[in-house]
Amino acid sequence: MSEQMSRNDFHEFLPKSLGTQMIVSGLTTLVEDERFDPRQALQILEIAGQECFFALHEIKKEVSK
Structure with missing residues (x-):
């Protein structure tokens, strides 16, 4: 899902x-x-999202391989 969720x-x-x-x-x-x-x-929740963003981005790259 690349677009913003409504x-x-x-x-x-x-x-x-x-x-x-x-x-x-x-x-x-x-x-x-x-x-x-x-x-x-x-x-x-907002702070947790900011703190986890880069780790989640790396996870997404790994599972997309």
Whole structure:
């Protein structure tokens, strides 16, 4: 998937994607169990994405071979 995902795409994709379900579950856990504010949970997600980007890019190159 090279294009940006729309909200509709996300809602169609969610039931089929364990990884996406885990992301949503993780955000829910941050708010419900770890008592983060929803904004803080989304900030954590943003930082995690930034910190993992290059490693994920390398993984994508490896699995594309």
